Amino acid sequence: MAKHQTPLLDQLETGPWPSFVSDIKQEAAHRAANPDGVDYQIPVDCPSDLLGVLELSFKDKETHWKHGGIVGVFGYGGGVIGRYCDQPEMFPGVAHFHTVRLAQPSGKYYTADYLRGIMDIWDLRGSGLTNMHGSTGDIVLLGTTTPQLEEIFFDVTHKMNTDLGGSGGNLRTPADCLGQSRCEFACYDTQDLCHTLTNDYQDELHRPAFPYKFKFKFDGCPNGCVASIARSDFSVIGTWKSDIRIDQDRVKAYVAGEFKPGGGSHAGRDWGKFDIVKEVVDRCPTGCMSYDGAKLSIDNANCTRCMHCINTMPAAVKIGEETGASILLGAKAPILDGAQMSSLLVPFVVVEKPYDEIKEVIENIWDWWMEEGKNRERVGETMKRLSFQKLLEVTNIKAMPQHVKEPRSNPYIFFKEEEVPGGFEHDEAAYRQRHMR
Amino acid sequence: MATVEYKGKTFEVDEDGFLQKFEDWTLEWVDYVKDSEGIKELTPEHNKVIEFLQDYYKKNGIAPMVRILSKVTGFKLKHIYELFPSGPGKGACKMAGLPKPTGCV
Ligand code: SF4
Ligand code: SF4
Numbered sequence: 382m383a384k385h386q387t388p389l390l391d392q393l394e395t396g397p398w399p400s401f402v403s404d405i406k407q408e409a410a411h412r413a414a415n416p417d418g419v420d421y422q423i424p425v426d427c428p429s430d431l432l433g434v435l436e437l438s439f440k441d442k443e444t445h446w447k448h449g450g451i452v453g454v455f456g457y458g459g460g461v462i463g464r465y466c467d468q469p470e471m472f473p474g475v476a477h478f479h480t481v482r483l484a485q486p487s488g489k490y491y492t493a494d495y496l497r498g499i500m501d502i503w504d505l506r507g508s509g510l511t512n513m514h515g516s517t518g519d520i521v522l523l524g525t526t527t528p529q530l531e532e533i534f535f536d537v538t539h540k541m542n543t544d545l546g547g548s549g550g551n552l553r554t555p556a557d558c559l560g561q562s563r564c565e566f567a568c569y570d571t572q573d574l575c576h577t578l579t580n581d582y583q584d585e586l587h588r589p590a591f592p593y594k595f596k597f598k599f600d601g602c603p604n605g606c607v608a609s610i611a612r613s614d615f616s617v618i619g620t621w622k623s624d625i626r627i628d629q630d631r632v633k634a635y636v637a638g639e640f641k642p643g644g645g646s647h648a649g650r651d652w653g654k655f656d657i658v659k660e661v662v663d664r665c666p667t668g669c670m671s672y673d674g675a676k677l678s679i680d681n682a683n684c685t686r687c688m689h690c691i692n693t694m695p696a697a698v699k700i701g702e703e704t705g706a707s708i709l710l711g712a713k714a715p716i717l718d719g720a721q722m723s724s725l726l727v728p729f730v731v732v733e734k735p736y737d738e739i740k741e742v743i744e745n746i747w748d749w750w751m752e753e754g755k756n757r758e759r760v761g762e763t764m765k766r767l768s769f770q771k772l773l774e775v776t777n778i779k780a781m782p783q784h785v786k787e788p789r790s791n792p793y794i795f796f797k798e799e800e801v802p803g804g805f806e807h808d809e810a811a812y813r814q815r816h817m818r
Numbered sequence: 819m820a821t822v823e824y825k826g827k828t829f830e831v832d833e834d835g836f837l838q839k840f841e842d843w844t845l846e847w848v849d850y851v852k853d854s855e856g857i858k859e860l861t862p863e864h865n866k867v868i869e870f871l872q873d874y875y876k877k878n879g880i881a882p883m884v885r886i887l888s889k890v891t892g893f894k895l896k897h898i899y900e901l902f903p904s905g906p907g908k909g910a911c912k913m914a915g916l917p918k919p920t921g922c923v
Contacts, residue, residue, distance in 0.1 A: 451834045451908045451918050455856050458905035465833050477833075549907070550884070588905065590884045590895050751885055 383409070384426060385433035389440065405432055408509050419504050423477075423526050427508040430474030431524065434466055445472075452479055452527050454534040457587040460545030461530055477526040481507070481533055482519040482546035484579065487572035488559035489514065495541065502536045516612070517596060518556030519546035550757075551589035555579050556613075557599035558606035566691065567601030568619025568704035569732035575599050577736060578743075591747070592754035592763075602700065603688050609709075609723070614760045615743065616709040616723040617732075621701035624681045625690070631697035632657070632677045642693050661690050705731045708742060710772070711761025721761050724769065726776065728783040742776055749775040770795055824850040836911075836918040840875070843915030851913050856903040864901055864913075866891055871914035881907070881916050 383406070394400040409428040412421070424430070434445050450463020462480040469476035483499070499520065503509055508524035515521040520543075525533065537543045546554035555578055558564070560571030578597060579586065585595075598609030602619040609616035634640050635655060641648070642655050657677070662670045669683035670690060677698075679690075691698050708730060709723030730738055746760060749772070754763045764772050773780055780796075782788045798804045822829045827846045830838040835854065837843060848868065852860060870890055874882045884906050888895055895906075902909030907919045 453904055453908050455903035458907060588895050588899055756883055
């Protein structure tokens with residue numbers, strides 16, 4: 382028998398998708414039965430009360446979590462988010478319901494043993510509920526009490542060799558796609574770069590000193606499986622310099638139907654015979670491909686590496702051989718004036734250990750942002766406020782056509798006099814005589 | 819709200835152990851909090867941080883950004899964590915009697 386009646390939540394279970402309500406009910410029942418005889422360190426009712434408080438919130442159309450909460454572990458300024466219920470008497474199991482963020486492994490590879498280890502700790506010291514994974518990428522452990530925090534920190538670091546993630550105005554847990562470990566499109570080793578920078582920037586990750594959060598994300602190619610361009614302040618996206626490699630015999634094999642387009646990923650329905658002109662050539666966003674009935678050609682100078690042709694015919698068309706990455710800056714979710722994608726800062730960088738070139742860009746940006754950034758201003762906002770030119774100046778990067786959003790339709794770049802060979806003369810007073818304000 | 823009695827003084831605190839009223843702050847408060855914040859002995863360096871936080875708060879009505887705290891006191895962030903193991907927000911602000919920083923999660 383459920384502790385709280387939850388008619389509104391129950392409705393959520395009737396949809397076609399797996400339901401978090403069912404998951405929490407399952408955990409509530411499991412904790413009540415306690416088949417493994419766990420010596421629960423926080424109230425056994427925690428998941429039941431979570432359902433109860435959520436039901437009440439739905440009814441009241443108001444949240445019953447208090448705003449904010451400052452809890453943590455010694456030595457770290459982030460990684461734990463304090464959460465308190467404003468109806469602790471009604472829902473004692475969630476009077477404290479702190480969230481613990483754990484750094485996920487690069488590429489999110491786990492062994493079953495590891496996951497069991499994490500869950501053993503979390504069943505004992507927390508609610509048993511998790512979110513795999515939070516939108517930053519962390520393993521999110523949902524719901525525990527203040528006295529358990531140091532215990533959890535000790536257990537995950539000592540038993541699981543796992544560290545807390547980031548929260549607050551610091552470097553958030555870096556995240557990457559699985560990259561070269563499984564994916565033929567990967568232009569660099571995302572896992573190694575992600576892991577290395579995570580280790581190199583421990584201070585920035587654990588001891589908040591930034592104006593606001595800062596996220597790294599690493600995509601191995603422009604397919605963007607971790608959506609770095611939309612979801613990270615500092616997006617590293619694999620790319621290549623040389624020509625796309627085309628195997629003409631295999632192109633013919635695709636045309637003849639020997640290979641399934643898109644690796645057979647649209648098999649749910651009969652789309653008819655593969656039409657290379659309609660499905661690939663005409664879909665190229667820059668119109669830089671042609672097919673004469675026998676040979677596929679690409680005008681590589683005009684390819685924007687959208688990945689479409691490569692995704693559709695991976696056996697025949699491959700990324701170029703000279704690979705590296707582009708660095709983009711400043712994505713954020715809507716806070717002040719709407720969602721913002723990252724802007725291209727470094728068109729091409731070779732991604733090689735020990736990644737000094739990338740780290741130099743990062744550290745120049747941090748120095749500038751920490752000096753100029755306002756409280757709670759993402760670097761993308763600082764960039765907009767103080768201009769992209771300023772960003773180029775502080776990162777010692779020269780302006781180039783790739784920085785212009787639409788170089789063909791909007792060719793304006795602001796040059797300072799000393800940047801133009803020979804300079805230029807401008808007499809403001811004389812100019813204003815001819816042109817009124 | 820919980821109240822704390824210590825050496826004849828009474829303090830109102832929130833669930834994270836922050837003072838509810840800045841005006842309640844006394845030296846006894848610092849003494850009371852130091853144990854739970856992992857501080858063995860108060861040094862002039864602790865006091866320097868606490869005094870700056872209070873000055874800044876009185877002038878601006880908010881806690882300073884960490885970078886400013888570092889700059890004014892001359893203590894590197896690492897050192898601030900050595901002084902206040904639970905950090906400038908949770909540890910130092912609590913000891914200085916500032917209201918709980920509404921940290922971003
Ligand atoms: S982002 Fe590219 S390289 Fe990374 S997993 Fe996705 S397709 Fe592969
Ligand atoms: S990657 Fe995109 S832009 Fe480049 S040739 Fe293929 S379809 Fe065209």
